[in-house]
Amino acid sequence: MFRKHHFIKISLTFLITTLFYLHSFAQNWDIPDDKKTKNANFKFTNQTISEGEAIYTKNCMSCHGNLGKDNSLKTLNPIPPDLASVKTQERTDGELFFIITTGRMLMPSFKVILSEEERWKLTSYIRSLNKKYVQIVSETNTSKSNLIKIKMDFDSLTNKLKVDVKANETSGVVSLKDAEVMLFVLRYFGKLQIDKTVRTNNEGIATFNFPKDLPGDKTGNVDLVVKVSDEIYGEVETQSKFKAGIPTDKPSLTEKRAIWNVLKKAPIWIIITYTSIVLIVGAVLLYIIYSLMKLRKLGNN
Amino acid sequence: MLDQSKTDKITTDLLRPIRLNKAFVLWMGFLGISLVICLYAYTLQLKNGMVVTGLRDYVSWGMYISNFVFFVATSLIGMLISAVLGLSGAKWAAPLARIAEIIALAFAAVAGLVIISDMGHPERLMYVFIYGRIQSPIVWDITVVSVYVVISALLLYLPLIPDMKICYNKLEKIPKLNRWLYKILSLNWNGSLEQEKIIKNSTRILAILIIPVALAIHTVTSWLFASTSRVGWDSTIFGPYFVTGAFVSGSAAVIIAMFFYRKNFKLQDYITDLHFDKMGKLLVLVSLVYLYFNLNEFMVPAYKMKKFDAIHLNDLFAGSYALMFWAVQILGLVLPILLLLFRKMRKPLPITIIAIFVIVGAWFKRYIIVVPTQEHPYLPIQNVPLNFKIYSPTLTETLITIAPFILVLIIITLLSKLIPVIPVHESIHQNEETQNEN
Numbered sequence: 234m235f236r237k238h239h240f241i242k243i244s245l246t247f248l249i250t251t252l253f254y255l256h257s258f259a260q261n262w263d264i265p266d267d268k269k270t271k272n273a274n275f276k277f278t279n280q281t282i283s284e285g286e287a288i289y290t291k292n293c294m295s296c297h298g299n300l301g302k303d304n305s306l307k308t309l310n311p312i313p314p315d316l317a318s319v320k321t322q323e324r325t326d327g328e329l330f331f332i333i334t335t336g337r338m339l340m341p342s343f344k345v346i347l348s349e350e351e352r353w354k355l356t357s358y359i360r361s362l363n364k365k366y367v368q369i370v371s372e373t374n375t376s377k378s379n380l381i382k383i384k385m386d387f388d389s390l391t392n393k394l395k396v397d398v399k400a401n402e403t404s405g406v407v408s409l410k411d412a413e414v415m416l417f418v419l420r421y422f423g424k425l426q427i428d429k430t431v432r433t434n435n436e437g438i439a440t441f442n443f444p445k446d447l448p449g450d451k452t453g454n455v456d457l458v459v460k461v462s463d464e465i466y467g468e469v470e471t472q473s474k475f476k477a478g479i480p481t482d483k484p485s486l487t488e489k490r491a492i493w494n495v496l497k498k499a500p501i502w503i504i505i506t507y508t509s510i511v512l513i514v515g516a517v518l519l520y521i522i523y524s525l526m527k528l529r530k531l532g533n534n
Numbered sequence: 535m536l537d538q539s540k541t542d543k544i545t546t547d548l549l550r551p552i553r554l555n556k557a558f559v560l561w562m563g564f565l566g567i568s569l570v571i572c573l574y575a576y577t578l579q580l581k582n583g584m585v586v587t588g589l590r591d592y593v594s595w596g597m598y599i600s601n602f603v604f605f606v607a608t609s610l611i612g613m614l615i616s617a618v619l620g621l622s623g624a625k626w627a628a629p630l631a632r633i634a635e636i637i638a639l640a641f642a643a644v645a646g647l648v649i650i651s652d653m654g655h656p657e658r659l660m661y662v663f664i665y666g667r668i669q670s671p672i673v674w675d676i677t678v679v680s681v682y683v684v685i686s687a688l689l690l691y692l693p694l695i696p697d698m699k700i701c702y703n704k705l706e707k708i709p710k711l712n713r714w715l716y717k718i719l720s721l722n723w724n725g726s727l728e729q730e731k732i733i734k735n736s737t738r739i740l741a742i743l744i745i746p747v748a749l750a751i752h753t754v755t756s757w758l759f760a761s762t763s764r765v766g767w768d769s770t771i772f773g774p775y776f777v778t779g780a781f782v783s784g785s786a787a788v789i790i791a792m793f794f795y796r797k798n799f800k801l802q803d804y805i806t807d808l809h810f811d812k813m814g815k816l817l818v819l820v821s822l823v824y825l826y827f828n829l830n831e832f833m834v835p836a837y838k839m840k841k842f843d844a845i846h847l848n849d850l851f852a853g854s855y856a857l858m859f860w861a862v863q864i865l866g867l868v869l870p871i872l873l874l875l876f877r878k879m880r881k882p883l884p885i886t887i888i889a890i891f892v893i894v895g896a897w898f899k900r901y902i903i904v905v906p907t908q909e910h911p912y913l914p915i916q917n918v919p920l921n922f923k924i925y926s927p928t929l930t931e932t933l934i935t936i937a938p939f940i941l942v943l944i945i946i947t948l949l950s951k952l953i954p955v956i957p958v959h960e961s962i963h964q965n966e967e968t969q970n971e972n
Contacts, residue, residue, distance in 0.1 A: 308917045496667045507668050507677075514681055517743055521688060521736050525721060528695070528732045532722020 264331050271327035272371040274467075275350075277357035285358025288351055292343065301362050309339055317362045326369070329356045345415065345426055348460075349468040378467040381409070383459055387443070387475045394441045394477070396459050398433050400466060408437025412463040416441045419456040419472075427457075449478020537969055541962050548954045548961065549704055551799040558951060565947070569940045575933035576651065584654050586930045591915060593908040593925035597935045598652035600900040604783065605645035605938060606679065606755050607776065607896065611784025612638025612686050613748035614820075617741040626812050628964070629804055629956050633791050635690040636955065637784070640945040642683045642751075644938045646676075651934050671757040678751045685744045691719075692737045696959035699723040712952070752776045759903070765846040766907035775827040781820035782867075783896030786889040789813050791946070793886040795955050804956045807881060814880030817892070821871045828863065846910045854924075855906050858898055866895015 275281070298304035301317035314321055333352050336342035343352060360366045384397040394416060398409040412433045417424035431439040449455040455478040462468045490498045579586050589596050615634035619627035650656050666673040698720035702713060723729060753773035760772035769775070792813065796805040835843045850859045870888045873879045879888065905925055915922070
């Protein structure tokens with residue numbers, strides 16, 4: 234008896250504290266102050282709004298619904314807010330950017346999927362219905378990202394990819410220390426991240442372990458994308474081809490004639506069967522009509 | 535001498551219904567008004583889109599497609615009675631051939647329209663022709679349904695040619711336009727042996743041709759479902775299952791039509807108890823075959839109860855569709871078979887009442903084949919609203935579903951007011967033959 238009571242008591246206490254914790258957690262996102270005050274370094278224009286809208290439609294609308302229509306997916310818990318709502322609009326640009334970047338629980342992180350620029354364009358779209366909104370453009374020098382040079386080096390023996398990040402300052406070439414580097418490989422439906430996110434060492438070098446079994450094209454080439462983010466220099470991406478995958482030569486499913494292919498690539502047997510049936514039936518029907526015409530002629534005589 | 539008076543009686547009896555009377559005008563008025571109401575519902579669908587229906591991402595084939603399958607099914611009876619029975623020399627079926635052909639033509643012609651209601655905007659039908667793929671059962675279905683409509687029309691028309699001449703000769707008090715129509719349609723018929731031979735041969739060719747075409751139209755319709763990997767549709771016996779089911783609803787439709795023609799057109803001497811008796815036996819036969827296919831279709835997966843089959847089958851046997859499922863199987867199939875085994879039940883009135891149960895059951899059977907499957911997809915969408923998962927037809931949708939029935943009734947009514955529903959020429963011919971034998 235006692236044990237049972239005890240157990241229930243402890244469970245209840247535990248439950249209530251958890252609920253309380255979850256409750257307070259649901260109220261606010263813990264956003265560091267320096268992130269809150271972050272701003273886009275370009276001006277929001279109709280152009281950025283419409284580009285942001287396209288990104289929104291593809292990535293966000295399924296949960297958040299149309300902006301300002303309050304038709305988000307109500308079956309989720311927590312319910313994704315309408316992003317044109319006052320509560321969301323009271324957030325700073327930096328907060329919105331942070332939320333989109335990191336996400337939490339049901340709200341996905343878009344850090345890997347969308348580039349920094351795309352995430353700012355989303356912010357510009359989210360602001361588009363807000364009449365009172367005045368943008369603060371970041372003062373940071375955007376031209377600094379142009380100085381970055383990224384060198385990729387693939388070692389097929391160890392299957393490691395070395396990324397060397399340098400900046401061509403006027404004072405000379407410097408290595409970018411402690412910059413965040415992500416490696417992706419291009420697949421059918423987007424970018425697939427390889428290994429973990431790595432920071433550059435003192436020589437500005439980040440090393441990734443490349444998987445041995447990644448399918449490449451006919452000759453084993455894969456398209457690799459490296460993304461470098463740095464506090465001072467901003468975000469830079471480069472793409473290049475490496476012979477780092479397994480050569481794969483699978484004919485595309487829509488290359489040959491097949492049931493599922495387009496009309497022009499229909500299987501021969503279907504074309505023959507279908508057309509011959511249609512022709513035979515058509516011929517019989519024509520014969521019947523010819524007979525009826527003959528019948529009519531006979532009546533004339 | 536006796537011969538001539540009998541011939542005259544047949545002609546007057548069979549041509550009597552071809553005139554405008556009050557009942558006809560009232561009936562057509564009623565159908566017309568009902569059609570207008572249903573068409574109003576259709577304009578709502580055109581204006582606001584398919585949201586006015588209960589169709590959502592899960593169940594996108596609802597009542598419209600169930601209706602389509604039912605219409606195609608019912609139209610198959612033309613093939614069974616005028617071709618299969620005709621070719622096999624079942625003489626009793628001859629007077630019913632035209633009734634069966636009228637039903638076949640009306641249902642097949644309207645089936646195409648039913649599909650259009652499911653497409654939303656009607657101009658999308660064009661896309662089937664512009665972008666259709668020869669590999670798709672949808673293209674086969676459109677081809678084969680159109681061919682079936684043409685053959686059914688010809689099979690209705692060919693034996694009608696001599697009758698058109700009789701109508702032209704005997705019906706002098708009808709409007710000029712109608713007489714002119716009879717004259718044109720009679721194709722200079724003069725009853726010569728050569729002409730008789732042409733009609734006979736052509737009818738025979740068409741009767742043979744319509745058998746594979748009719749089998750094809752319902753088999754292809756079943757493939758619209760069976761070629762999809764879904765619980766409840768993924769079945770190898772769907773073709774014959776649909777074809778036999780089609781004969782059930784078609785036979786019931788013919789029985790109901792016989793009853794009304796006999797009563798309203800005073801055709802007791804031509805559509806006799808014998809015809810009801812024979813049709814009753816035919817209905818039992820096709821229903822038994824259909825029951826056998828049902829047993830296979832449900833028993834085999836239910837014995838294994840594979841994970842996804844089980845969800846679907848439990849919903850049918852004991853879940854939200856249980857009432858409809860068992861009502862259809864018992865009231866629409868098992869009981870009619872049992873009752874029709876008794877001679878008394880094959881008398882005109884009881885068999886007509888049974889046929890009404892059968893045909894209503896047949897409609898709901900199509901609903902059970904089409905709808906529940908879609909509520910149990912292999913890969914459900916997450917977090918969808920309830921009305922995605924559970925299909926409930928709306929009033930607008932119901933009205934749009936009723937419209938094809940009204941259209942069919944209008945076509946049947948108009949046809950039976952323009953042409954004799956029992957072949958006159960053939961009846962005279964048969965009468966002469968029996969007299970010669972005596």
